[in-house]
Amino acid sequence: MILSLVHYAWRTMTRHKLRSALTIGGIATAMFLFCFIEGLQNGVRQATENEATQNVLIVYQKSRFCPATSLLPERYVPAIQRIDGVKSVVPVKVYVNNCRASLDTVTFLGVPPELVNTIKKIDLKSGSLGDFTGRRDAAIVGESLAARRGLKPGDRFQIGGFSVGIAGVFKSDTPGEDNVAFTHLEMLQRGKAVDSLGYVTQFEVAIDDPAKADAISEKIDEMFKSETVQTTTKSHKAFIASSTGDLMGMIRFTRFLGLLCVVLVLALTANTVFVMVQERVREHAVLQTIGFAGRHLFSMIIVESLLLALAGGIIGTAAAAAALHFGHFNLSAEGVNISFAFTPLVVAAGMAASAITGLLAGFVPALQASLISITEALRRS
Amino acid sequence: MKQPLIELREVTKSYRKGDTTVTPLANLNLDVQQGDFLALMGPSGSGKTTLLNLVAGVDQPTSGSVIVAGSDIGLLSRSKLAKWRAHHVGYIFQMYHLVPVLTAYENVELPLLLHSMSRAQRRERVNLALEAVGLLDRHDHYPRQLSGGQEQRVAIARAIVADPVILVADEPTGDLDAASAEATLALLNRLNSEMQKTILMVTHDPKAAAAARRSIHLEKGAIVDAPEQVLVAS
Ligand SMILES: Nc1ncnc2c1ncn2[C@@H]1O[C@H](COP(=O)(O)OP(=O)(O)OP(=O)(O)O)[C@@H](O)[C@H]1O
Ligand SMILES: [Mg+2]
Numbered sequence: 001m002i003l004s005l006v007h008y009a010w011r012t013m014t015r016h017k018l019r020s021a022l023t024i025g026g027i028a029t030a031m032f033l034f035c036f037i038e039g040l041q042n043g044v045r046q047a048t049e050n051e052a053t054q055n056v057l058i059v060y061q062k063s064r065f066c067p068a069t070s071l072l073p074e075r076y077v078p079a080i081q082r083i084d085g086v087k088s089v090v091p092v093k094v095y096v097n098n099c100r101a102s103l104d105t106v107t108f109l110g111v112p113p114e115l116v117n118t119i120k121k122i123d124l125k126s127g128s129l130g131d132f133t134g135r136r137d138a139a140i141v142g143e144s145l146a147a148r149r150g151l152k153p154g155d156r157f158q159i160g161g162f163s164v165g166i167a168g169v170f171k172s173d174t175p176g177e178d179n180v181a182f183t184h185l186e187m188l189q190r191g192k193a194v195d196s197l198g199y200v201t202q203f204e205v206a207i208d209d210p211a212k213a214d215a216i217s218e219k220i221d222e223m224f225k226s227e228t229v230q231t232t233t234k235s236h237k238a239f240i241a242s243s244t245g246d247l248m249g250m251i252r253f254t255r256f257l258g259l260l261c262v263v264l265v266l267a268l269t270a271n272t273v274f275v276m277v278q279e280r281v282r283e284h285a286v287l288q289t290i291g292f293a294g295r296h297l298f299s300m301i302i303v304e305s306l307l308l309a310l311a312g313g314i315i316g317t318a319a320a321a322a323a324l325h326f327g328h329f330n331l332s333a334e335g336v337n338i339s340f341a342f343t344p345l346v347v348a349a350g351m352a353a354s355a356i357t358g359l360l361a362g363f364v365p366a367l368q369a370s371l372i373s374i375t376e377a378l379r380r381s
Numbered sequence: 382m383k384q385p386l387i388e389l390r391e392v393t394k395s396y397r398k399g400d401t402t403v404t405p406l407a408n409l410n411l412d413v414q415q416g417d418f419l420a421l422m423g424p425s426g427s428g429k430t431t432l433l434n435l436v437a438g439v440d441q442p443t444s445g446s447v448i449v450a451g452s453d454i455g456l457l458s459r460s461k462l463a464k465w466r467a468h469h470v471g472y473i474f475q476m477y478h479l480v481p482v483l484t485a486y487e488n489v490e491l492p493l494l495l496h497s498m499s500r501a502q503r504r505e506r507v508n509l510a511l512e513a514v515g516l517l518d519r520h521d522h523y524p525r526q527l528s529g530g531q532e533q534r535v536a537i538a539r540a541i542v543a544d545p546v547i548l549v550a551d552e553p554t555g556d557l558d559a560a561s562a563e564a565t566l567a568l569l570n571r572l573n574s575e576m577q578k579t580i581l582m583v584t585h586d587p588k589a590a591a592a593a594r595r596s597i598h599l600e601k602g603a604i605v606d607a608p609e610q611v612l613v614a615s
Contacts, residue, residue, distance in 0.1 A: 004494050011482040286478040289439055290539070291467025291495050293460045375431075375440050378474075 001296075002303075009304040012276065013311075020308070023272040027312025027354070028319065030261040030268070035320035035350045037258035039340040040331070044251055047338050053236040054210045055087075057217055059203040062230040065243065067094035071199040073229060080205060083219055085212045090119045091200040093188045096332070097159050105332035106145065106159050107180040110188030110200075116140070119204050120177070127153035127168025136187055139164035142178035143171045144330060144339065157181075162191050179330040179337040205233070243336045251331075251338075262353050265309065269361035273305045277365040284369050285377030294370035301369050305362025306355065313354025317347055386546065386579050387413035387436055392445035394431050405431040406602045408445070415546070418573040418580040420590035423599035429583040430551055432599065436581055437470045437549045438462050450546055467495040471540025471578075473550035477532040479524040485511065485535045486520040492543040510538040513576075514568060530561025537568060541578065548572065550582040554589050566592040 013020040059080070061070040072091075080089045093110035111119055113133040122129065125143060131153070132138045141151055146169045151157055155166045164183055172178045189197045207216055217233035224231045234242065241248060277284075284297050324342040331338045389411040395404040405428035413419055421429050434440040435447050438454050441462075447454040450469050457465055466472075471492075479488045489510050493503045511517045514534040524532055533553060540548055550569065554562035570592055572578045582593060590596040598605045 001494055008483070015482055282478070283480060286474070286480075287491070288463065289437070289466065289472045290492050291463055291470075291543075293463035295460065296463075296495075375434055378434075378439075 005300050005303045009307050024312045026268045027265050028316035030264045031313045031316025032320045034258050034261040035317050037254045038346045038349045039342045043339045043341040046341050048237045055207045056236040057205040058239040059231050059233045062232045067201045070201045074198050085207050087206040088118050090115045090204045092202050094201040108183050110183050110185040113184050116182050122170050124168045124170050131167035138167040139181045139183045140168040141181040144178035240336050266357045266361050269309045273362050273365045277369045281377045285374045288374045298366045298370040301366035302362040306358040309354045309358025317350035385412035386415040388448040390446045392442045395443045418594040420593035420596035421583045427599040428602045433549045438466045469545050471545045471548045473540050473553045475552040475555040477536040481524050484521050489538045489542050510542040514538045548578050548580045
């Protein structure tokens, strides 16, 4: 019976091919947007709720917000290292080719080469770590960045005043971090017109217990209070939230847009199903005359509605998957990267959203179809 | 005499439209024996379709009782009535009313979807029904690819496929040319005489009425001259 219903529903969609195509196209477009937005939301979640960075603090120069203006003396490092609960301190110089929010930003993170594994568990897809530590102008680049710029080990890569040789390509479990390149700290410090040897943008401090984050942050800032260069220390999550502040506001707003997409799908599907039911009142009466009960007609219309919504949902989700996979989109603000994370979760959200809207959109027309008066409907001709 | 297959007692049917009430049928009595082929005639608006719908369990009487094949139509719930129709009645319309997006085969198969049957069992039944109406070779044609007469024969196949006891037909030849009408009537006749289907047929055409075993006339919701068991040679 169910199979026949699906078969019937499928045939029904082919009655007005253009109309069905337009509706499915509309649903697909809305679901494409929805998945794009879900992917972004998901990226934000991954960037801020990353387990691995729960016990990481970021030390920045006080009242500075752009990587280019935060200048912390490297000599602070040993002092921070001595604080109880601190496991490691890595000085990082951040170079961004574009300090504003952008979809195609390249971020260089200059670190002491021997410490690159401390700041991040490097999972090399190609190339070698030895090549990286051995050469002063070497860089290892994240997978997304490599894909976006077509880079592979052995290539040279130029950005701003820097030219680096690719020593390897790594994969990160956090999509945002697949968009950076690690370089030697010293190269970044020397390469600029102004020599900033001895100064870095930030310290990444690993601590042994996330519960101590506030206490240790306070201690660090307290320690340099009377120095000329003062610090602001935040948890990794708070740091990302503050440096991407405006961006986050925008991203939060997109959540609302995602919801609008679902409403749009609902309206579009409901409208089409309504019309489909209206023009088949007599056919439904004939089916009832044959012996189909109200509940059969109800399920039939629901299946038709579901089919429409799911067809659009699958196309839209697939298109979004393709766009995000091949586009390697990456939002960046003040050196922090947020990637569109298209995960199975997003696929599930897209499918669930279209299925639920399909069910909801079909409900009222299905009820209408199941409650028609057979004799009155048969008299219409 | 046997218990009649169709038994209408003091049947009244009225429709309310705002504050006016239309009463197409008033205090009507009618018995139809199993195996009968009855033509229902009468002017437009006399209540023929209304009567047919009551017998087919598509509608329920306002008062009185309609007992068909042992079931009191007026007492069944909407869903019970639907199930009852699936098992007891085949309905044939003037305008055929095939589902345009389904093939002849699929149209005929529709009623069987309501019965618990395997695909193979359904196939066998559908093929038998299509063969009975002489359209087995057209099984994969869509309604738009068939002539009116052929469409009506597919509709008849759909009406008989679930092997109902009663066939009701509302002006089945009303939209057909003379030759197709004749073929349709011959088919109904065969279903009556060879397959023992009890048939109730509304018609305006005296020639069609002549094909039935007997005919009755409705006028303003009442049977005017129902000659008892007048057998018309077929
Ligand atoms: N659902 C309904 N609502 C209101 N009035 C109805 C309804 N069904 C039938 N009627 C009225 O009942 C009367 C009889 O209708 P019915 O369709 O039974 O006539 P008929 O004999 O079949 O006519 P025709 O030969 O034109 O088909 C008509 O006056 C019609 O307007
Ligand atoms: Mg009529």
